[in-house]
Amino acid sequence: MPLNRRKFLKKSAVTGAGVAIAGAVAAPAAQAAEPGKPTRPAKRYSLTVLGTTDLHGHVFNWDYFKDAEYTDAQGNAQGLARVSTLVNRIREEKGRENTLLLDAGDTIQGTPLTYYYAKVDPITAKGGPVHPMAQAMNAIGYDAVALGNHEFNYGIETLRKFEEQCDFPLLGANALDARTLKPAFPPYFMKTFRVKGAPPVKVAVLGLTNPGIAIWDKAYVQGKLTFPGLEEQAAKWVPKLRSMGADVVVVSAHSGSSGTSSYGDQLPYVENSAALVAQQVPGIDAILVGHAHVEIPELKVVNAKTGKTVVLSEPLAYAERLSLFDIELVFARGRWSVESVAASVVNSNTVADDPKITKLLSDEHAKVVAYVNQVVGTATETLTTVEARYKDAPIIDLITKVQEDVVREALAGTSYASLPVIAQASPFSRTSQIPAGEVTIRDLSSLYVYDNTLVAKLMTGVQLRAYLEYSAAYFVQTAADAVVDVAKLTNAGGRPDYNYDYVSGLSYDIDIAQPAGSRIKNLAYDGAPLDDARQFVLAVNNYRANGGGAFPHVASAQELWAESTEIRTRIAEWVTAKGVLDPKDFASVDWKLTRNGTPVF
Numbered sequence: 048m049p050l051n052r053r054k055f056l057k058k059s060a061v062t063g064a065g066v067a068i069a070g071a072v073a074a075p076a077a078q079a080a081e082p083g084k085p086t087r088p089a090k091r092y093s094l095t096v097l098g099t100t101d102l103h104g105h106v107f108n109w110d111y112f113k114d115a116e117y118t119d120a121q122g123n124a125q126g127l128a129r130v131s132t133l134v135n136r137i138r139e140e141k142g143r144e145n146t147l148l149l150d151a152g153d154t155i156q157g158t159p160l161t162y163y164y165a166k167v168d169p170i171t172a173k174g175g176p177v178h179p180m181a182q183a184m185n186a187i188g189y190d191a192v193a194l195g196n197h198e199f200n201y202g203i204e205t206l207r208k209f210e211e212q213c214d215f216p217l218l219g220a221n222a223l224d225a226r227t228l229k230p231a232f233p234p235y236f237m238k239t240f241r242v243k244g245a246p247p248v249k250v251a252v253l254g255l256t257n258p259g260i261a262i263w264d265k266a267y268v269q270g271k272l273t274f275p276g277l278e279e280q281a282a283k284w285v286p287k288l289r290s291m292g293a294d295v296v297v298v299s300a301h302s303g304s305s306g307t308s309s310y311g312d313q314l315p316y317v318e319n320s321a322a323l324v325a326q327q328v329p330g331i332d333a334i335l336v337g338h339a340h341v342e343i344p345e346l347k348v349v350n351a352k353t354g355k356t357v358v359l360s361e362p363l364a365y366a367e368r369l370s371l372f373d374i375e376l377v378f379a380r381g382r383w384s385v386e387s388v389a390a391s392v393v394n395s396n397t398v399a400d401d402p403k404i405t406k407l408l409s410d411e412h413a414k415v416v417a418y419v420n421q422v423v424g425t426a427t428e429t430l431t432t433v434e435a436r437y438k439d440a441p442i443i444d445l446i447t448k449v450q451e452d453v454v455r456e457a458l459a460g461t462s463y464a465s466l467p468v469i470a471q472a473s474p475f476s477r478t479s480q481i482p483a484g485e486v487t488i489r490d491l492s493s494l495y496v497y498d499n500t501l502v503a504k505l506m507t508g509v510q511l512r513a514y515l516e517y518s519a520a521y522f523v524q525t526a527a528d529a530v531v532d533v534a535k536l537t538n539a540g541g542r543p544d545y546n547y548d549y550v551s552g553l554s555y556d557i558d559i560a561q562p563a564g565s566r567i568k569n570l571a572y573d574g575a576p577l578d579d580a581r582q583f584v585l586a587v588n589n590y591r592a593n594g595g596g597a598f599p600h601v602a603s604a605q606e607l608w609a610e611s612t613e614i615r616t617r618i619a620e621w622v623t624a625k626g627v628l629d630p631k632d633f634a635s636v637d638w639k640l641t642r643n644g645t646p647v648f
């Protein structure tokens with residue numbers, strides 16, 4: 048499908064997209080009058096911008112991996128059906144004509160529901176279904192949605208088909224056609240709100256996405272799309288929006304606020320740059336933040352050039368929260384200006400599902416429930432990830448074994464067939480369990496929750512040593528005589544679990560009494576100390592292969608092979624072919640934690 052700006056660019060970027068009627072209210076403040084004339088009340092207008100982000104395919108408060116209603120220790124609820132109820136309530140309170148509903152991206156990936164309609168019954172098939180997320184968001188009445196990085200996980204064709212099915216634009220001012228460097232998606236959306244007795248209020252929404260897409264989904268976007276930094280593109284577009292008469296400028300940014308990056312120095316852009324946009328680019332009133340999966344009810348950032356405060360808010364992912372920006376405007380000296388912005392979040396657990404959404408997607412939900420509960424094998428014993436962060440767990444060895452087998456078969460008959468194949472895997476989930484007895488797709492999917500695909504990279508012994516040292520920085524330095532608290536043993540420096548790697552096929556100790564960078568001990572292959580010059584084939588997921596997590600050497604290593612089939616699917620195929628899931632077929636103790644040479648456990 049061609050990379051053009053498609054149907055919404057002309058509609059939203061040129062002619063506007065919608066008109067609302069609202070009543071202005073007289074305010075206590077008075078507007079300055081000419082000498083000799085009485086003062087008159089200033090005209091005011093109240094706008095409420097509602098926002099979600101990182102929905103990741105959550106329509107219902109349902110855990111497909113557990114085949115049960117979603118619950119957690121905090122009592123959260125998930126899903127667009129809950130958000131729909133919240134939105135209806137707020138629209139009733141504020142007047143629908145005084146509200147705008149936005150999302151900050153990561154919509155079509157993340158649950159078996161979204162996987163099913165991308166791969167099993169794909170929306171791209173001739174006469175294929177309408178994506179459940181498009182159906183739900185159309186029904187709720189979203190005005191605009193920013194592109195997230197996970198929108199690109201299934202390729203551009205799937206994304207374009209989803210875009211076609213949406214009644215709202217997918218915004219990405221910094222998603223450019225690689226050939227023309229023009230926007231490949233609508234950069235912005237503009238809506239006019241009519242105010243009785245005063246000129247209309249024009250609201251512009253600028254959509255920005257994550258430059259890390261160029262790394263994480265390189266296979267799909269390289270040579271087709273390019274993703275410059277958010278600050279750069281905001282600085283280009285915000286003045287244009289103001290010159291077009293925008294009274295309010297809201298940014299929907301699929302970028303966290305921390306100012307950090309997970310891909311090292313591979314790109315000259317900051318991954319989580321929403322606060323930097325607020326600080327550096329004048330003319331923005333509010334930013335709906337996404338990508339980081341953290342809850343920020345309200346964050347105030349002062350613009351360095353104007354001294355004006357910009358208000359940011361990030362609702363919790365999976366539709367667990369809804370952000371509200373209450374924007375007050377006053378009409379004075381012939382123009383509207385923003386007087387104040389206040390942000391807050393509303394908890395989805397305070398309401399019930401909207402029956403309209405439940406009814407709309409009950410059939411799709413039932414199909415996916417049936418799909419994930421298909422039995423594909425039998426496990427001889429229960430396997431769990433509960434201790435997988437700090438002990439070599441057989442359940443993670445299952446992932447590496449499958450990856451090794453797939454890559455070894457793919458390289459058979461090539462000049463690399465004689466090289467040893469080793470594999471990388473991360474303990475994605477702390478709660479995944481494959482029970483003894485019947486094994487379903489649901490059980491296996493809970494083990495590998497991401498839609499990653501497999502890549503083969505050529506690595507040397509010295510590079511692998513550096514790779515493992517970097518990975519071992521995940522552990523908190525713990526003295527040999529200190530009490531070990533497993534709850535505080537990992538995630539040093541805030542590193543998430545998905546950026547800690549096992550590497551199969553090698554044996555090594557991780558000495559957590561030592562400082563990061565000096566922890567890998569007794570590193571060996573096939574019983575002998577690792578030869579720094581020896582070559583290996585590393586079976587690695589595409590996120591890591593493309594630089595995700597900034598692990599050394601792997602992104603620049605020679606790529607020998609890659610495929611588009613998800614690792615999760617490969618695990619299901621492997622188990623189906625075996626019939627019986629027995630640890631003796633895949634488990635091995637490759638590494639352990641030590642302190643000054645003494646095992647921790």
